[in-house]
Amino acid sequence: MVWKTLLQHCISQPAAPRRQDPAAVAALRQRLAAAGHEKLGRSLAIRHVAAGSCNGCELELRATQNLIYDLTQYGLSFTPSPRHADVLLITGVAGDNMIAAARQAREAMADPVLVLAMGDCAVDGGVFKGSPAIAGGAEAIMPVDLFVPGCPPAPAQIIEGLLALLEVNDILPARPVRGPR
Amino acid sequence: MKLLSAQDWQAYPGKFIALWTDAQFAYALYQPAELVATPLVEGAYPALRHKGAAWFQRLAYDSHGHNAIGAADTRPAIEHFRSADGTAPWPEFASPGGEGVHQVAVGPIHAAIIEPGHFRFSLRGEEVLKLEARLGYSHKGTLALMRGKSPRLAARFAARISGDATVAHSIAFAHAAEAALGMTPPPRAVYLRAIMAELERLANHGSDVGMIAGDAGFSFLDARFALHREALCEAARVAFGHRLMMDMVIPGGVAGDTSSGGATAILAALLALESELPSLTRVFEDYASLQDRVVGTGIVSPALAAAYAAGGFTGRAAGQNHDARVSPGYAPYEHFGLEVPVEQDGDVVARIRIRLAEMTESIRLIRDMLANLPDTVIAIAPPSGSGSGLGVAESFRGPVWHWLRIEAGTISDVFVADASTLQWPLVEFAAATGILADFPLINKSINASYSGVDL
Incomplete structure (x- = not known):
């Protein structure tokens, strides 16, 4: 099997590099400039919260970590703790039963924080829009910086959105350096 | 009735x-x-x-x-008694008595990229004495949204009851609508549905087996199976236009035919998986450190599986031979002589072995179906009739049932039973046969859906 794998490496071609979505970058830049958002570190840690999804978005979000997409190569990784996270990534409709938990996760994160709503449900409730059991999208329960629509968005689209976060983060003003205490 | x-x-x-x-x-x-x-x-x-x-x-x-x-269990299912600010009181979680017994609370937000739910473990040291799952966090009011819509419109909700089983739920919903309205979908649609359903089964079985190994610190299998899942999803996109094949199955048929090149893409993904599956199985069976984590872990006894009439690989790993593709059975499986594997031990490794065996069978089924694809139309329009009907399909995790009542072309009532509903209690029992550190393996090995029961 080792030889077969080596052979595959010899004949396989590198994939085309992925680029951020320009429209998403422009919208995000405008929003963050208006908010006076400060620069985060160079690599971003993501805390994912499923707030009433059908689990389709989770499947594609997990796929961004596979050998083809390899999210980590861009300096993006998932973290279990909101305390360590720079990005709050929300999937699902923001169901009423998840509002409190999603807000708690946001409050547990150290500012500045980027909030990303992934999938049609998190954008505006998707097909479930108008259900009395849901808030109807992440923006209904907290301010959102970037939307990645799709039902579910494919891994490449998710990465385009996340790369937009990196792109904009690069040009944000750095946090003022504090003197010694 | x-x-x-x-x-x-x-x-x-x-x-x-x-x-x-x-x-x-x-x-x-x-x-x-x-x-x-x-x-x-x-x-x-x-x-x-x-x-x-x-x-x-x-x-x-x-x-x-x-x-x-006279019900013994009157705890709320999806009702969380929220106050106006969205917060909800915690229910009482009863603990078994005894010295040193303490509780560990996990969720609703979990560490991994998965759905929300709350687990309350009662522990003595590392030993799990009791697990109580509090669900309902994914409640979206899906059934209420389906009422008052035509079957074709409501199919979009059926496809989102549990995203990992979107094809199976769509098939069960279509079966129910077709039974209610007395329609027979064209043969080509029936075959294409089954091909999609088997692709979905393959993708889920493979990635779950990989993730169980990954939870035991064995990331090689996780990486390889995730790669095969990716190949299958991409083949599905080429063939049907959607990586999860969502909204492809509709009452009366399927929404689109396979693209030119679709069959080739599917067959290539199958060949890649088939040629590596024996060596991946050998790796899984040969490494003592991995076997140590999965053998005898999370036992669901045959008696327990029978008491809950558990379907899917959870039941089949514990002596139950039920598979909805055989009984009650639905087209086109009667033409392909389905083999239903059964194990007796009911532990994590038995569930994995069932899933590996089912993968081989699904590869064969897809090839046979693609080779015998009937040349007919792919859909007929549902008539604006009335009636009620039951529909079933075997999702990767077990049978999913849909019941519909249609009045003058509009759904007046609907119910959906995902296989997970009978499997969540088994997760609770299986967790209490081991230690807390084994729970991720046990939970993943059953992989009950949250969205599928929260509705």
Whole structure:
């Protein structure tokens, strides 16, 4: 099997590099400039919260970590703790039963924080829009910086959105350096 | 449907699948596809003693206020009693007594990229004495949204009951609508549905086996199986236009034919998986450190699996030979002689072995179906009729049932029973046969859906 794998490496071609979505970058830049958002570190840690999804978005979000997409190569990784996270990534409709938990996760994160709503449900409730059991999208329960629509968005689209976060983060003003205490 | 008196309703024998209520009746479904009902009296009905009935009775109370008289378990199912600011009080989680017993709370937000749910473990040291799952966090009001819509419109909700089983749920929903309206989908659509369903099974079985190994610190299998899942999803995109094949199955047929090049893409992904599957299986079986984590872990005994009439690989790993593709059975599987693997041990490794065996079988089925694809139209329009119907499909995790009542082309009532409903109690039992550190393996090995039961 080792030889077969080596052979595959010899004949396989590198994939085309992925680029951020320009429209998403422009919208995000405008929003963050208006908010006076400060620069985060160079690599971003993501805390994912499923707030009433059908689990389709989770499947594609997990796929961004596979050998083809390899999210980590861009300096993006998932973290279990909101305390360590720079990005709050929300999937699902923001169901009423998840509002409190999603807000708690946001409050547990150290500012500045980027909030990303992934999938049609998190954008505006998707097909479930108008259900009395849901808030109807992440923006209904907290301010959102970037939307990645799709039902579910494919891994490449998710990465385009996340790369937009990196792109904009690069040009944000750095946090003022504090003197010694 | 058989209408029963209260006594006969309670005494009805058989393997219980699901229970639900509408404005007039309480319905119960038994294997292989027997539907019985009893009239509601002042919004109440006699509770059933079947183990699996508890969640359904709790759900019927939370969604319609219908009381199951004499029910032992009256905890809320999806109702969290939120106050205006969105916060909700924690329910009482009873702990078994004894010195040193303490509780560990996990969720609703979990560490991994998965759905929300709360687990309350009662522990003595590392040993899990009891697990109580509090669900309902994914509740979206799906069933209410389906009422008042045409079957074609409501199919979009059926496809989103559990995203990992979107094809199976769409097929079960289409079966129910077709039974209610007396339609027969064209043969080509029936074959394309089954091809999609088997692709979905392959993708999920593979990635779950990989993730269980990954949870045991064995990331090689996780990486390889995730790669095969990716190849299958991409083949599905080429063939059907969507990586998860969502919204492809509709009442009356399928929404689109395979693209040119679709069959080639699917066959290439199958070949890649088939050629690596034996060596991946060998790696799984050969590494003592991995086997140590999965053998004898998270046991669901055959008696327990029988008491809950558990379907899918969870049941088949514990001596139950039920598969909805065979019994009650649906087209086109009768032409392909399905082999249903069965194991007896009911532990994590037994569930994995069943899934590996089913993968081989799914590869064969897809090839046979692609080679024999009938040349007909792919869909017929549903007539604007009335009627009620049951539909079933075997998702990767077990049978999913849809029940519909259609009046003049519009859905007036609907119920959906995902296989997970009978499997969540088994997750609770299986967790209490091991230590806390084994729970991720046990949970993943059963992989009950949250969205599928929260509805």
